[in-house]
Amino acid sequence: DAGVIQSPRHEVTEMGQEVTLRCKPISGHDYLFWYRQTMMRGLELLIYFNNNVPIDDSGMPEDRFSAKMPNASFSTLKIQPSEPRDSAVYFCASSLYGFASGANVLTFGAGSRLTVL
Amino acid sequence: GESVGLHLPTLSVQEGDNSIINCAYSNSASDYFIWYKQESGKGPQFIIDIRSNMDKRQGQRVTVLLNKTVKHLSLQIAATQPGDSAVYFCAELIMTTDSWGKLQFGAGTQVVVTP
Numbered sequence: 281d282a283g284v285i286q287s288p289r290h291e292v293t294e295m296g297q298e299v300t301l302r303c304k305p306i307s308g309h310d311y312l313f314w315y316r317q318t319m320m321r322g323l324e325l326l327i328y329f330n331n332n333v334p335i336d337d338s339g340m341p342e343d344r345f346s347a348k349m350p351n352a353s354f355s356t357l358k359i360q361p362s363e364p365r366d367s368a369v370y371f372c373a374s375s376l377y378g379f380a381s382g383a384n385v386l387t388f389g390a391g392s393r394l395t396v397l
Numbered sequence: 398g399e400s401v402g403l404h405l406p407t408l409s410v411q412e413g414d415n416s417i418i419n420c421a422y423s424n425s426a427s428d429y430f431i432w433y434k435q436e437s438g439k440g441p442q443f444i445i446d447i448r449s450n451m452d453k454r455q456g457q458r459v460t461v462l463l464n465k466t467v468k469h470l471s472l473q474i475a476a477t478q479p480g481d482s483a484v485y486f487c488a489e490l491i492m493t494t495d496s497w498g499k500l501q502f503g504a505g506t507q508v509v510v511t512p
Contacts, residue, residue, distance in 0.1 A: 335497055
């Protein structure tokens, strides 16, 4: 398996532009997570899905952020309009099991580094 | 140990020595913990996990110790190698309902292995 695949790896955009980040989870993993990493706040959970359904989006910063999972093999995180404070590394992760199983090993992608000028 | 802010705590270790990375977690009800390793330019990678009904678990060259009394977790790396240079995160599972929860990550510790 190629692991969790994210694109683009790097994105530089101007304030106000729309940004779309993409993720392909590991085949067979029923859970998909979007995290944001900054030096100031560390790794923050934005949203996660189970069987393509959003379960917890309480970490999504504001209405400018939206995430979708149209099928089991694809998810997007969209920021519209983007702002300089959105600059961060965005990680997608997937897992086979949910939390009720008592174990939750997330496999992370390589991340998408976003710079908003 | 862990701290929040602009600068990660750094642990400088000589190659071949043992490393001990510490983590204080927040929720006394948390019953599952994971250590992740993040190399530069990569996503976090699973190292080892431990349930709260254990106080020690060993893997290959790594040992995790859990002290529930003081809400403290540590990761020990034996015979540290240059490839161990990375940022290490502890994460605790915080349940929000009976079936759902989220992993909360610590701020991380930068480990630098010197020859």
